Amino acid sequence: MAGDNAVQAVGSPTIFGINTSIAVTLALIAPIIFTLIRYPDDVSLSWNEGRGGFIFAMAFIAAELIGIKTGVSKKKFIVVLALAAMTIAYFAALPFGLRDSIKQYGIENSVALIDSWVWMWDFVVMALFVGSSLAVLFGKRWYKIAPAGAIYLIGSAAILSLDAFFPYDTLGPLQIIVPAYLQIDQAVIRFIDQNILDIGRGSVASARDNLLVLNGLHGPFALQVFWPSAGVHSMIIYTLVMLAFLLKMDMPLRRKLIYFAIGTFGTVTVNVVRIIALSLYALVVTTKVQEWEAFHSVAGEIMFLPWLGIYLAIVMFTESKRMRRLKATA
Structure with missing residues (x-):
């Protein structure tokens, strides 16, 4: 018709x-x-x-x-x-x-x-x-x-x-998570220095508030981190896309909440890994601002968007398999 x-x-x-x-x-x-x-x-x-x-x-x-x-x-x-x-x-x-x-x-x-x-x-x-x-x-x-x-x-x-x-930091609530991210980054970088890379530059990473000071193979490098660079924008986009995706999926609310929580943890992890990668780039590769900025400008999307796509594909595959199993049982 x-x-x-x-x-x-x-x-x-x-x-x-x-x-x-x-x-x-x-x-x-x-x-x-x-x-x-x-x-x-x-x-x-x-x-x-x-x-x-x-x-x-x-x-x-x-x-x-x-x-x-x-x-x-x-x-x-x-x-x-x-x-x-x-x-x-x-x-x-x-x-x-x-x-x-x-x-x-x-x-x-x-x-x-x-x-x-x-x-x-x-x-x-x-x-x-x-x-x-x-x-x-x-x-x-x-x-x-x-x-x-x-x-x-x-x-x-x-x-x-x-x-x-x-x-920058004019929107205070979005800046709250930055110190916590940098403290995690400091701990991980020091662990890598002591157990893997052995950069041997004394205090290779020092974080305070939103300031991160690195001292690597190419000399000192200081970062002032604001909420966009901490991945807050990716968390907001993840929340919107994931909510829209789950809204159209036919599944119990409990499963939707579980998927959302797992994805939130994964997105936070990706953001932390991104900051660690940026730190290692300054410690090991270069402290030239232009070259570091070039890596910084693409690192977030290179990590976040593939993660989001893969996670959505996993959820779709898992739910499709579950629905087929339920239909077969019925």
């Missing part, structure tokens, strides 16, 4: 002769692909230095939409294509004065970090596009079908807004 409402179809539904899941996926990632091609120099994996987050949003969208058996009407698909064209127009207009206008508005309103303010609007626009497109295609049930990409973009925009308005 055809109509404007999404319908469950037997087999693989098509639209304009194309598999619906593939057509919908391509429509939703078209603006992302445009930005990657049009602005390749802005594709940085650092969360606050470019549009690298779009790549991960695209992966979430594709993972959830490719293979779905839900049909959509041609009218709804055309609306999504129109929204995609409008979104592409926004990104195409950025070099022709739009970006300068956004930046100037931030300056006039005393935004603390202008770069984060500018990047924030890219993620806001992309989140609005993906979220509204999913709502058009699947109605009120969109969050049960493919929420991860939209939630990831919303979370990234929220983190950039916090960084723009409350940089």
Whole structure:
């Protein structure tokens, strides 16, 4: 039965002769692909230095939409294509004065970090596009079908807004965990020095409040750590994505809480490992600020996003296996 409402179809539904899941996926990632091609120099994996987050949003969208058996009407698909064209127009207009206008508005309103303010609007626009497109295609049930990409973009925009308005340690509550992370880092680095690397530089790591002083093979190196570098942004994004993911999963509340707790512990562990890796990089590899910053800018996403993807895949595999077993028993 055809109509404007999404319908469950037997087999693989098509639209304009194309598999619906593939057509919908391509429509939703078209603006992302445009930005990657049009602005390749802005594709940085650092969360606050470019549009690298779009790549991960695209992966979430594709993972959830490719293979779905839900049909959509041609009218709804055309609306999504129109929204995609409008979104592409926004990104195409950025070099022709739009970006300068956004930046100037931030300056006039005393935004603390202008770069984060500018990047924030890219993620806001992309989140609005993906979220509204999913709502058009699947109605009120969109969050049960493919929420991860939209939630990831919303979370990234929220983190950039916090960084723009409350940089460094101005947002006290988010800074609370930093001293604890640095104390763990100090203990682990000293253990590695005494039992594995034998750097032999006296006090190789000393942490106090949000200050970490390292003394390695290439001399001293001091770090002042603020909440974004401690991985608070990854914890917020994990919380949003995981809650959206668990919301659409058909499982008892107790199992959802267990999965969420395990994922929280894993994310905290990844953040601690990241800080340790950054410390070891300064102790063993280099203390040159530019080279260290290059590693720092990508280390978080390289560790966090694969962990999140793998953990979500494990949860899906475990629950699919459990559901098959329950059906077989029934």
